[in-house]
Amino acid sequence: MLELKRDGQSLTILPETGAALGQWQVQGHEMLRPVANPALRNQKGVAVGAYPLLPYVNRIADGHFAFGGEEHRLVPNMGGCPHPIHGNGWEHEWQVAHRTDSHAILTFDHTPSDDEAGRGEWPYAYRAVMSYELRADGLHVSIVIRNSDTVDQPVGLGFHPFFHSEAKSRLKFAADSVWLTDGHGLPTEKKSCEGEWDFSKGQALEELKLDNGFAGFAGQVRLEQPGGLPDLTVEADRIFLHLVVFSQPEEGYVAIEPVTSMTDALNRPEIAGRGVHVLAPGQSLGGMIRFRADVSRRPAEG
Template identity: 70%
Template sequence: MLTLKRDEQSLTILPDVGAALVQWQVRGHDILRPVANEALRGQKGIAVGAYPLLPYVNRLAKGQFAFGGEAHQLALNMEGCPHSIHGNGWEHEWQVSHKTESHAILTFEHKPEDEAAKREWPYAYRAVISYELRADGLHISLVMKNCDERDQPVGFGFHPFFHATEAARLTFNAASVWLTDKTGLPETQKACEGEWDFSKGQALAGRVLDNGFAGFTGSALLEPSPTIPSVTIKADGIFSHLVVFSQLADDYVAIEPVTSMTDALNRPDSAGRGVHVLAPGQSCGGMLHLHVEAPRRPAEG
């Protein structure tokens, strides 16, 4: 376990649980809501507040995809789910390559040298994540490098769980939303209009959301309650998609900037699906900035 500190912030990292965050505290407020998901065997039942997603994001239908003339079958890594999910970086220990009081860099190398590793992901890659506390909040960078001898399709993102109540509001801009089937795969794409237009903010009360939004413009504001500080997420342009998973009954919402749509590897006809193909030795990455402010709405009464 690593702890970073700066000013009135502290950040706790679990290198051996997928470089996950346990806690981000700002001025005495816990911003992340640790969640334990027993179905995700790689997290060992440990409650985590955020973790990186790579080398693909969200669900991959039946754990299958084809690329470069090769068909691949991945292991199903979530109990009860017919699809593989969130890649394999979250399932492994990461190495700490740099550490100061307020900054840590962690790395993970995947080498598909046996059948089990190939069924996690058939290509070799190296991932680097940087967590840095600055005066204006938490800065995160993610970089992936293709260490294979073949071209490799990749996607990546970040999966934070934030405290949220029935009073929560969410604001962001996106072009379209994917409605999903009962297993969480994209089924119908709709323009972000009416109930799907979050550009002026929408209350999350009564909403059951587990949807991917395309054409995300890179900024999202969560107002969890009148008494919990608001969080602004700023994402580089490579994060052109956003997944929102709202579970207010359990006091959290996941707001996930990602580079691609769900099941992107199997959706060649979906414009802007977000698959990034890296040549051998090539890298790509992006940065996220999480900023906390005092509650924006006065408490009632």
């Protein structure tokens, strides 16, 4: 475990658990809400506050997709679900490439073996780089993926942080449309962000269960916490044109996930703006997400 510190903030990083974050503390406030998901077997029961999503985001239907004239079949990686989820970066140990008191860079290299099982995680070679930096204005997270294979490959990336959801928490963001989903979280119907799906003025999370992807994401989310925690602002680079919100009020958390593509994007070629990025050998894709806690109106705990 690594620990970074700066300006009243501390951050714990778990290189052995997919470069996940344990906790981000700001002026005595625990900003992340670590979650242990036993269905994600390769997290080995570790409670994580956030983790990277790559080389694809959310689910791929039945683990099947076609690209470059080839059919690919991925192995399920979440118990009870036939659809592989969130890539394979979270399943492996990462290497610490650089570290200061307030900044760490971690890397992961994936090289699929030639057998079917080895290609079941992801059939292409890539290198991923995560940068976690505490700055005066908050936590800055950079995610980069490079195609280290000899052929083109389709990629997606994102970040999956869990935050506390209190009795009066409110979520505010702008997006163009939302995907309704089936029982396994796959998109079924696209609707405009109107009425119950309009979050532009904020909506209470108290009884709102969500597991939906939003398209046309404007790049900023505001989580208002009237109960006691500092309000939180999430700002994402424009490459993250999609947002997944996974709200579980009975469990006391909400996941706010800026991502580059919609769920099952590899199997939705008919959808404009689905977000699949094709990298030639040696090409990279990346972006930054910034997290800022408003502690000005909150006394430190303890």
